[in-house]
Amino acid sequence: MKEKELIEKAIEAREFSYAPYSGFKVGAALEGADGEIYQGCNIENAAYTPCNCAERTALFKAVSEGKRKFKKIAVVGWSAQEEKAKDYCPPCGVCRQVLREFVNPKEFQIVVAKDIVDYKVYTLEELLPESFGPENLQ
Numbered sequence: 001m002k003e004k005e006l007i008e009k010a011i012e013a014r015e016f017s018y019a020p021y022s023g024f025k026v027g028a029a030l031e032g033a034d035g036e037i038y039q040g041c042n043i044e045n046a047a048y049t050p051c052n053c054a055e056r057t058a059l060f061k062a063v064s065e066g067k068r069k070f071k072k073i074a075v076v077g078w079s080a081q082e083e084k085a086k087d088y089c090p091p092c093g094v095c096r097q098v099l100r101e102f103v104n105p106k107e108f109q110i111v112v113a114k115d116i117v118d119y120k121v122y123t124l125e126e127l128l129p130e131s132f133g134p135e136n137l138q
């Protein structure tokens, strides 16, 4: 899927964000190797610690449905109070590591977008250099 289309899916997913504590709504759209799209939003919790990011929601949905190969993910995030993003929303460190488990860091792409025309594309390796992954345990 083209970047623009994947970003649209992430913006759509953001609508379902449950973020009553931070007020920061995030959406992600993850493309599987077979072209299937998995959407995710952040899901917060009154106990704070159990908050789940949009990227992990999308990935866990996919893995729980038997998918383990992925091409790229688009991420958008901005305050519920604002109409559009002022900044990019790069994945947090935990999400980078969780994605690392299932992808080739040199190939997997992360699209961080303000909107469908203003976005940047990184490989996971660029955002998580010298990473620790399954091969390190072999």
Ligand code: THU
Pocket: 019, 022, 024, 025, 026, 041, 042, 043, 044, 051, 052, 053, 054, 055, 075, 077, 089, 090, 091, 092, 095
């Ligand atoms: N958040 C995400 O969903 N993804 C990110 O990459 C950054 C942060 C969420 C977590 C929390 O619900 C809110 O944004 C504020 O940190």
